[in-house]
Amino acid sequence: MTVIPIQDIEALVRSFDDSDWEEMRVVVDGLELFLSKNPADRLVSAPVTTGTDKTLPAPAPSAPAKSNSKATTIDVPEGMVMVRAPNLGTFYRAPKPGAPPYVSIGQKVEPETELCLIEVMKLFTSVPSGVRGTVQKILAEDSQLVEFDQPLFLIDPRS
Amino acid sequence: MPLRRILIANRSEIALRIARAARSLGMQTVLAASAADRDSVAAREADRTVVIGPAPARASYLDARLIVHAAKSTGCDGLHPSYGFLSERSSLAALCEQEGIAFVGPSAESIEAVGDKLAARRLAKAAGVAMTPGSAKLETAEDAVAFADEIGYPVVTKASAGGGGRGMVVARDARSLRDGFARASIEAKEAFGDGALFLERYVERARHVEVQVVGDGAGRVVQFGERDCSLQRRYQKMVEEAPAAALPDATRTRLHKAAVDLLASINYRNAGTVEFLYDVDRDEFSFMEVNARIQVEHPVSEMITGVDLVQLQLRVAGGETSSLRQSDIAPEGHAIEVRILAEDPDRNFAPSPGRITQWVAPRGEGVRIDTAMEVGASVPPYYDSMIAKLIVHAADRPRAVARLRDALDQFQISGVATNLRLLRAIVGHREFIEGRFDTRWLETVLLPSFVGEKDS
Numbered sequence: 001m002t003v004i005p006i007q008d009i010e011a012l013v014r015s016f017d018d019s020d021w022e023e024m025r026v027v028v029d030g031l032e033l034f035l036s037k038n039p040a041d042r043l044v045s046a047p048v049t050t051g052t053d054k055t056l057p058a059p060a061p062s063a064p065a066k067s068n069s070k071a072t073t074i075d076v077p078e079g080m081v082m083v084r085a086p087n088l089g090t091f092y093r094a095p096k097p098g099a100p101p102y103v104s105i106g107q108k109v110e111p112e113t114e115l116c117l118i119e120v121m122k123l124f125t126s127v128p129s130g131v132r133g134t135v136q137k138i139l140a141e142d143s144q145l146v147e148f149d150q151p152l153f154l155i156d157p158r159s
Numbered sequence: 160m161p162l163r164r165i166l167i168a169n170r171s172e173i174a175l176r177i178a179r180a181a182r183s184l185g186m187q188t189v190l191a192a193s194a195a196d197r198d199s200v201a202a203r204e205a206d207r208t209v210v211i212g213p214a215p216a217r218a219s220y221l222d223a224r225l226i227v228h229a230a231k232s233t234g235c236d237g238l239h240p241s242y243g244f245l246s247e248r249s250s251l252a253a254l255c256e257q258e259g260i261a262f263v264g265p266s267a268e269s270i271e272a273v274g275d276k277l278a279a280r281r282l283a284k285a286a287g288v289a290m291t292p293g294s295a296k297l298e299t300a301e302d303a304v305a306f307a308d309e310i311g312y313p314v315v316t317k318a319s320a321g322g323g324g325r326g327m328v329v330a331r332d333a334r335s336l337r338d339g340f341a342r343a344s345i346e347a348k349e350a351f352g353d354g355a356l357f358l359e360r361y362v363e364r365a366r367h368v369e370v371q372v373v374g375d376g377a378g379r380v381v382q383f384g385e386r387d388c389s390l391q392r393r394y395q396k397m398v399e400e401a402p403a404a405a406l407p408d409a410t411r412t413r414l415h416k417a418a419v420d421l422l423a424s425i426n427y428r429n430a431g432t433v434e435f436l437y438d439v440d441r442d443e444f445s446f447m448e449v450n451a452r453i454q455v456e457h458p459v460s461e462m463i464t465g466v467d468l469v470q471l472q473l474r475v476a477g478g479e480t481s482s483l484r485q486s487d488i489a490p491e492g493h494a495i496e497v498r499i500l501a502e503d504p505d506r507n508f509a510p511s512p513g514r515i516t517q518w519v520a521p522r523g524e525g526v527r528i529d530t531a532m533e534v535g536a537s538v539p540p541y542y543d544s545m546i547a548k549l550i551v552h553a554a555d556r557p558r559a560v561a562r563l564r565d566a567l568d569q570f571q572i573s574g575v576a577t578n579l580r581l582l583r584a585i586v587g588h589r590e591f592i593e594g595r596f597d598t599r600w601l602e603t604v605l606l607p608s609f610v611g612e613k614d615s
Contacts, residue, residue, distance in 0.1 A: 023215065034213065087218070088191075088211040088225055090232065121224040121254075145232040147210040148194055148219070 009033065034086070074139070074151050081131050083153040085146040089118035089125075093142045101142075103153070107135050115153050118146070133157035161477040162186055162237035162261055166230035167205065168251075169241040170220065170542065173453075174201035175531045177239050180469040189233045191226050193219035195539040200531040209233060214541045220244045223251040230260055237476055239263040243543065246452040247274055263476040265429045265451045266376070272425050273449035277319045277357060283446040286424045288417045291436065291445035293359040300340035303358050304333045313361035316340060318347035318354075322448060324394030325350040329361050362438045364597045367391065368403045369434040369450075370418035371460040373471050375480040376428025382415045383460045383468070384490040389598045390585065392508075397578075397601065398585060399456035400495040401463050404556050404594050407442065414444055421449070430457070430472050439597065455498065455548070458529060462494035462552040492552055493559040497567070497586070499530075499547040501538045503576035504609065512540035517573035521566035525552040525559075538575050546577070560592055584609050
C-alpha cells in the first residue's frame with residue numbers, strides 16, 4: 001500500500017480550506033480522507049459526546065442480543081486525540097488472524113501508523129493514527145462491529 | 160420462513176412505519192441510520208440502531224455494502240429498503256441474494272426488467288398493455304424529427320434511464336424538437352449517467368393514474384385499486400387520492416387488468432406500482448413505468464382496502480404465498496393524501512431545515528398522519544424535505560375533501576417553513592373540490608394564483 005505523505009494531506013486540507021467547497025472525499029489505496037465544513041460531520045479529535053444510546057424507553061425484552069448502546073459517552077481528556085471509526089464495519093486489530101496487533105497500549109505512533117482495519121463486505125480499509133503520540137486506550141474489541149464515529153483509539157500527542 | 164429480524168435501510172416516516180409494521184408481525188428491527196439520524200424517532204422505535212456513516216447520503220444510505228454488512232453483522236434475515244435511496248437498485252437486491260438475506264422487494268432480475276424504461280415498455284408491449292405511440296432509443300435529433308413526423312406533434316422526449324422529469328422536453332414542431340433534443344440528452348446524461356432518449360406522443364390533458372399491486376413471486380399478482388396522483392409540481396407528487404374519480408368504470412377495470420398482466424408476466428414479488436397516463440379527452444390510458452417498491456402514497460390504497468401493504472410486503476418476502484386473494488380486496492370510500500414538506504412556497508420552495516418547535520397534528524375519525532416528527536425533532540438539510548403525510552378517509556370524495564380541509568386547518572407546525580398554506584389553497588380551490596384538474600393544473604393554474612395572492 002502506498003503511504004501518502006502527510007505534506008500531501010496538509011496541502012489537500014489547505015486547498016480545501018481556501019475553496020468554497022462544502023466537502024471533499026479522497027480515496028487513495030487504503031486512505032480515505034473526508035473533509036467537511038459542516039460541524040455535524042466532525043470525525044476525529046473533537047471532544048464531543050457520541051453514541052447511539054436510546055434517550056427514551058429501554059429496548060423491549062425481545063430486543064436483539066447485542067446492546068443498542070454501542071458507544072457510550074466518552075470524555076476525551078484535555079489534549080488527547082480520539083481516533084474514531086470512519087464508517088460502520090468490523091474492527092480488526094491485526095492484519096490477519098493470529099498475527100500480532102498493529103498497535104498496543106503504550107506504543108508510540110506516527111501520523112501514518114496503521115492502527116487497525118475496518119472491514120466492510122470483505123473490503124479491508126486501514127485506519128491511520130493521523131497524529132504522532134502514544135496509544136493510551138483501545139476502545140473497541142477485535143472482530144466486533146463498530147459504528148460510524150465510534151471511538152477506537154485514544155492517542156496522547158504529548159508523549 | 161417468516162422473517163425474524165429485519166434491517167431497515169431508510170429514515171424518517173417510512174423507517175418508523177416499517178418498524179411498527181415489523182413489530183406487529185413479531186419481527187425485530189435494526190435501523191441503519193446516518194449520523195444525522197442517530198437520535199431520530201425511528202431510531203427510538205427500532206430495537207437497535209447502528210450508525211453506518213456520516214450524514215451525506217452517499218456515505219451512508221446510498222452505500223449498499225455498508226448496509227448489507229450492517230444487516231449481516233446484526234443477525235438480520237431480511238432487509239427493507241423502502242422508497243428512494245437504494246430501493247430500486249438491482250445491485251442491492253443482488254447483494255442481499257448473495258448473502259442469504261431476504262430483500263423486501265423484487266428479485267434483482269425483476270428490478271432490471273422494469274427499471275429501464277425502454278425494457279419496461281418492451282415488457283408492457285409483450286403483456287398486451289396499451290401504450291402511447293413511442294419510439295425506440297433515438298440516437299440523434301434528426302431521428303427524433305423523423306419519428307415525430309410519423310406520429311404527429313406535440314411530442315415529449317424521455318430519458319431511458321430514469322424519471323422525475325429530467326430529460327423531458329415538450330416539442331410542438333421540428334425546430335423546437337431539434338433544440339430540445341440536445342438539452343434533454345445532456346440533462347438525462349447528468350441525472351442518470353446515460354443520455355439515451357426516446358420519444359412519445361404528448362397528451363395535452365392528462366391525469367396520472369397508477370395501480371397498486373402486490374405479487375407473491377409465484378405468479379400471483381393482486382391489485383389494490385388505483386390512485387390519481389395528478390397534482391404534481393415539477394413531476395413531484397403533492398396530492399394523491401384513491402380511487403381515481405375521473406375514470407369510467409369500464410376503463411378502471413381494464414387499467415387494473417393491464418397492471419396485473421404486466422407484473423404477472425415476470426412473476427413479480429413485492430409491492431409495486433404500475434403508472435399510467437390517462438388521456439381524458441380520448442378516455443385512453445397508456446403505460447408509463449413500473450415502480451418496483453413501496454411508494455410514498457401507499458397509505459391511500461391502505462385506507463380504501465383496509466390492508467396493511469407494508470406488512471404484506473414483509474410477509475411475502477418471508478415466502479408467504481397463501482395470503483393473496485383478489486376476492487378479499489373490496490375498496491371502500493375515498494382517501495386523499497397530502498405531502499407536508501419543509502419547503503417554503505414563498506421562497507421558490509427553498510428547503511427549510513431546522514428544529515421543530517411546535518407540532519400540532521390533527522386527529523379524529525378517518526385522519527391518519529405518517530410522520531417521524533415531533534417537538535424537538537430535527538429536519539436535517541441532507542435529505543428529502545418531506546416531513547409528514549396527512550391522509551384522510553371518508554365515505555365519498557366530497558366528504559374526504561371536507562375532512563382534509565378541516566385537518567389542514569388544525570395542523571400547526573413551527574420551527575421550519577412548510578407548504579401547509581399552499582396545501583390549504585389547493586384543497587380549498589373550486590376546481591380541486593370539483594375534481595377538475597390535470598397533471599399541469601398545479602403549476603399552470605393554482606401556483607400562479609397562489610403567488611399572486613401573496614403579493615396582493
